[in-house]
Every structure is written in structure tokens, then in C-alpha cells.
Amino acid sequence: MKIEQNYSLEKQNTFHLPVMARWFMEYETEEELQRILRDEYFQECSSLHIGGGSNLLFLNDYNGIIVHSLIKGMEVVEETTDQVILRVGAGELWDDVVAFAAAKEWGGIENLSHIPGEAGAAALQNIGAYGAEIKDVIQTVEAYNQLTFEKRIFTNEECQYSYRYSFFKNEQNDPYIITYITIRLTKNHHVFHTDYGLLNQALEGQRLSPAAIRDAVIRIRQSKLPDPEQLGNAGSFFMNPIISPEKYQQLKNEYPDMPSYPAADGRVKVSAGWLIEQCGFKGQSHGAVAVYEKQALVLVNLGGATGDEIALVAESIRDTVFSRFGVELIPEVRYIG
Numbered sequence: 001m002k003i004e005q006n007y008s009l010e011k012q013n014t015f016h017l018p019v020m021a022r023w024f025m026e027y028e029t030e031e032e033l034q035r036i037l038r039d040e041y042f043q044e045c046s047s048l049h050i051g052g053g054s055n056l057l058f059l060n061d062y063n064g065i066i067v068h069s070l071i072k073g074m075e076v077v078e079e080t081t082d083q084v085i086l087r088v089g090a091g092e093l094w095d096d097v098v099a100f101a102a103a104k105e106w107g108g109i110e111n112l113s114h115i116p117g118e119a120g121a122a123a124l125q126n127i128g129a130y131g132a133e134i135k136d137v138i139q140t141v142e143a144y145n146q147l148t149f150e151k152r153i154f155t156n157e158e159c160q161y162s163y164r165y166s167f168f169k170n171e172q173n174d175p176y177i178i179t180y181i182t183i184r185l186t187k188n189h190h191v192f193h194t195d196y197g198l199l200n201q202a203l204e205g206q207r208l209s210p211a212a213i214r215d216a217v218i219r220i221r222q223s224k225l226p227d228p229e230q231l232g233n234a235g236s237f238f239m240n241p242i243i244s245p246e247k248y249q250q251l252k253n254e255y256p257d258m259p260s261y262p263a264a265d266g267r268v269k270v271s272a273g274w275l276i277e278q279c280g281f282k283g284q285s286h287g288a289v290a291v292y293e294k295q296a297l298v299l300v301n302l303g304g305a306t307g308d309e310i311a312l313v314a315e316s317i318r319d320t321v322f323s324r325f326g327v328e329l330i331p332e333v334r335y336i337g
């Protein structure tokens with residue numbers, strides 16, 4: 001187990017904000033995690049479990065304990081002629097899992113290629129891209145209750161998944177730390193989702209396979225999204241708003257070319273990026289913070305920005321979109337501090 005005091009989180013968040021943590025703890029096994037959870041000092045301090053820090057905005061130094069999992073491993077725990085169940089350590093890089101599956105020609109997660117972060121966070125966030133979400137393949141999530149220290153294995157249903165939401169994100173529930181996830185992948189009879197965005201176009205003339213789709217998704221993402229290693233960012237800063245059919249109709253009458261997608265219960269998901277672009281923010285910079293020139297939904301740190309400065313730009317985008325469209329943007333990024 002690694003324990004460090006006054007630890008720089010600059011490499012632990014993809015905005016690359018140079019904030020400090022009072023303590024940083026990294027564990028490799030469930031036993032080590034249990035020791036941390038049962039520690040009296042740990043229980044007294046505020047703590048935050050992070051993954052790759054690709055969905056976090058630190059507003060200040062963190063005056064508590066940052067915890068990180070190094071639980072690795074990908075193990076086939078069940079296999080039939082049609083499917084495999086893969087158990088993955090929460091500290092595995094999510095994209096390594098996708099690469100592993102694609103190389104084996106196992107289907108189900110290829111659309112979720114090239115999403116930064118770790119497997120545990122992926123399950124908590126219900127990551128999604130190109131018409132797929134991780135909830136479609138999650139079989140179970142193994143997690144420790146931070147208050148009772150008990151391990152619980154959640155079924156897919158118990159995770160209560162919806163758009164970028166799960167049981168684990170609900171602050172009314174006990175806090176849980178995810179240690180393993182199991183995902184169900186297809187070995188044949190794959191069902192591919194290629195009718196989203198530019199994916200169909202990128203795959204034209206190719207035989208569909210998990211690996212081909214993964215390659216196409218990576219190409220598209222590299223052409224549209226900034227690489228956090230070069231330009232600090234946390235991907236989409238806001239969620240796509242889901243609005244009532246009445247509100248949608250009102251906006252559609254006024255803006256016939258507004259992109260939209262059907263959501264649950266007859267509601268409609270509209271593109272946050274489009275709303276922001278219409279307000280003229282795309283490509284603008286405000287000090288060291290910019291709205292990415294190729295994707296208005298992404299805020300980038302041009303170098304030297306603080307969390308507060310990023311939050312201020314986000315606030316101004318929210319206010320402007322609300323006064324123009326009457327639609328509230330909700331951050332997808334989690335503010336810390």
C-alpha cells in the first residue's frame with residue numbers, strides 16, 4: 001500500500017490542476033482497502049476515492065485523504081459458445097479492457113473505446129458513447145460499503161442505471177467503493193450499433209467486427225476531442241439535457257435544425273454542445289480557459305488555469321444557455337471542494 005502526505009494531484013486529474021492532497025493512499029487488494037476503511041483516522045477525515053481523475057474539477061487543494069485503487073486483472077469467470085463473463089479489477093484502465101475484448105473479437109463494449117478513466121469509475125458513471133452505455137453489459141458490480149465495511153455484489157438492476165447515473169452516484173445512499181465489475185460480452189451473433197454520428201460513415205465498406213468498430217471510434221474521437229495529455233480537459237463538461245416533449249416542441253418550432261434523440265418516458269435528449277455553440281461560445285477563450293474549437297461541450301485548460309476559473313466559465317455558459325433557451329445545463333464533471 002502506498003501512503004503519501006502532501007501529494008500533488010496534477011497527474012491525477014485530466015485538467016492537470018496542480019492541487020495538493022493532504023494524504024494520498026493507493027491499495028492493491030480488497031484486504032488493503034478494508035484496512036483503510038477500518039482505520040480510525042481515515043474515518044475521521046474527509047475522503048474521496050478517485051479513478052483516473054478524468055471527470056473531476058478540483059476547486060482547491062484537498063484537505064483530506066484521496067484514495068485510489070490499483071486492483072487490476074481481467075479474468076474470464078464464465079464462458080459459453082455465445083458469451084463470456086469477464087471480471088475486471090476496478091483499477092484497470094477502461095480502454096485496456098476494451099482493447100483486450102476487441103482483440104479477442106468479443107463484442108459489446110467496442111463503441112466505448114478510448115474513454116479515459118478506470119473500470120470502477122466507468123461502472124459508477126454509466127459511461128456512454130456512440131449509442132452504447134456500459135449498463136448494457138454490466139452483469140454485477142462488487143463494492144464495499146464505506147460505513148459498514150461490508151461487501152455487496154450489486155446486480156445490474158440494483159445499480160439503478162440511467163443516463164450517466166447509477167445507485168453509486170446518489171448521495172442519499174451509503175457511499176460504496178467499487179472493487180470489481182463483471183461484464184457480459186458476446187462471442188458471436190454480435191449486435192453492433194453503428195448508426196450513431198459519423199460511425200457509419202467511418203465504417204463504410206468494412207466488415208463489421210469489434211476491432212473494426214473500435215478503430216473507427218478511436219479515429220473519430222482523436223479527430224474531435226483534445227488529448228488530455230496535451231490540453232487539460234475532462235471531456236464533456238455538461239450532460240445532454242433531457243427535456244419534456246412540450247419544451248422540445250417549442251424549441252423545435254423555433255430551431256428546426258436542433259439535433260435531438262429520443263429519451264425514456266417520451267422525453268427528448270438535446271445536444272448540450274449545440275446549445276452552447278448557438279450561444280457563440282465555441283472557440284472562445286477566457287484567460288487560461290477555452291471552449292474547445294472543435295467541440296463546444298469541452299472546456300480546456302490552456303495552461304495555468306485554476307479550478308475556480310474553469311467553474312466561472314462553466315457558470316457563464318450555463319446562465320447564457322438558460323436565458324436563451326430556458327434549458328438548464330447540468331455539469332457531468334464532479335466539482336470537488
Ligand SMILES: Cc1cc2nc3c(=O)[nH]c(=O)nc-3n(C[C@H](O)[C@H](O)[C@H](O)COP(=O)(O)OP(=O)(O)OC[C@H]3O[C@@H](n4cnc5c(N)ncnc54)[C@H](O)[C@@H]3O)c2cc1C
Pocket residue numbers: 014048049050051052053054055056069090115116117118119120121122124125126127128129176177178179225226227228233234235236334
Ligand atoms: C477526453 C475525454 C473524453 C471523455 N469521453 C467520455 C465519453 O465519451 N463518455 C463518457 O461517459 N465519459 C467520457 N469522459 C468522462 C470520463 O472519462 C468518465 O466519466 C470516466 O468514467 C471517469 O473515470 P475516472 O477513472 O477518470 O474517474 P474519476 O474522474 O477519477 O472519478 C469519477 C467518479 O467516480 C468515482 N470513483 C472512481 N473510482 C471509484 C471506485 N473504484 N469506487 C467508487 N467510486 C469511484 C469518483 O469518486 C468520482 O465520483 C471523457 C473524459 C475525457 C477527459
